[in-house]
Amino acid sequence: MIDTKSQEKIQIAVKMILEAIGEDPEREGIQETPARVAKMYSEVFSSVTAPEFDNYKVFPVDETTEMVLLKDIPFYSMCEHHLLPFYGMVNVAYVPGDNNVIGLSKIPRLVEYCAKRPNVQERMTVNIAQELTRILAPKGVAVSIAARHMCVEMRGIQKPGVMTETSYYLGSFKEDKELKREFLQRTTK
Ligand SMILES: Nc1nc2c(ncn2[C@@H]2O[C@H](COP(=O)(O)OP(=O)(O)OP(=O)(O)O)[C@@H](O)[C@H]2O)c(=O)[nH]1
Numbered sequence: 717m718i719d720t721k722s723q724e725k726i727q728i729a730v731k732m733i734l735e736a737i738g739e740d741p742e743r744e745g746i747q748e749t750p751a752r753v754a755k756m757y758s759e760v761f762s763s764v765t766a767p768e769f770d771n772y773k774v775f776p777v778d779e780t781t782e783m784v785l786l787k788d789i790p791f792y793s794m795c796e797h798h799l800l801p802f803y804g805m806v807n808v809a810y811v812p813g814d815n816n817v818i819g820l821s822k823i824p825r826l827v828e829y830c831a832k833r834p835n836v837q838e839r840m841t842v843n844i845a846q847e848l849t850r851i852l853a854p855k856g857v858a859v860s861i862a863a864r865h866m867c868v869e870m871r872g873i874q875k876p877g878v879m880t881e882t883s884y885y886l887g888s889f890k891e892d893k894e895l896k897r898e899f900l901q902r903t904t905k
């Protein structure tokens with residue numbers, strides 16, 4: 717949550733942007749826009765001011781499977797170069813270590829946590845893998861992201877529909893080619 721004082725800063729900045737692009741910030745339709753944008757940034761950048769992601773539960777189980785895979789987790793983030801959205805799907809897999817697993821909902825929560833800040837896709841991919849490793853100490857983690865970047869599509873080079881794919885492997889996914897192949901097979905459409 718961005719505090720009131722910082723939200724006021726955003727409002728002043730947005731008003732200046734509106735003036736700079738030749739709009740009248742007092743025009744009825746956009747009078748409340750600076751406040752709306754401040755509220756919106758508070759949402760889309762909420763993890764910058766959030767406490768470290770620690771609200772998770774690790775469950776011990778007697779016996780566990782090889783790979784736990786959550787596929788097609790949707791996310792929205794903001795590119796740190798242009799403050800335009802990039803969005804897509806994340807696949808997260810891990811191989812439990814010491815028979816410890818994590819509550820399933822916590823993985824999409826972790827994705828949200830890593831998405832809601834100014835980002836580049838490569839760093840977000842690595843962050844998710846590292847955070848999961850920190851929380852759970854699994855034998856291995858694999859993360860892949862496929863995303864569309866509005867800064868590539870609606871401005872600049874203007875290439876609609878280009879997909880950017882990134883991946884990151886730790887532990888057994890890095891060492892065991894068969895495991896990595898299985899992850900790729902199960903996540904490739
Ligand atoms: N590697 C990487 N690059 C990104 C990401 N998001 C945006 N970019 C790129 O960041 C680069 C910023 O390049 P600059 O030359 O500083 O900015 P620019 O003049 O606006 O670049 P153009 O987009 O080419 O017009 C661009 O090539 C973007 O496509 C991302 O998640 N990862």
Ligand SMILES: [Zn+2]
Nearest residue numbers: 795797798867
């Ligand atoms: Zn960008």
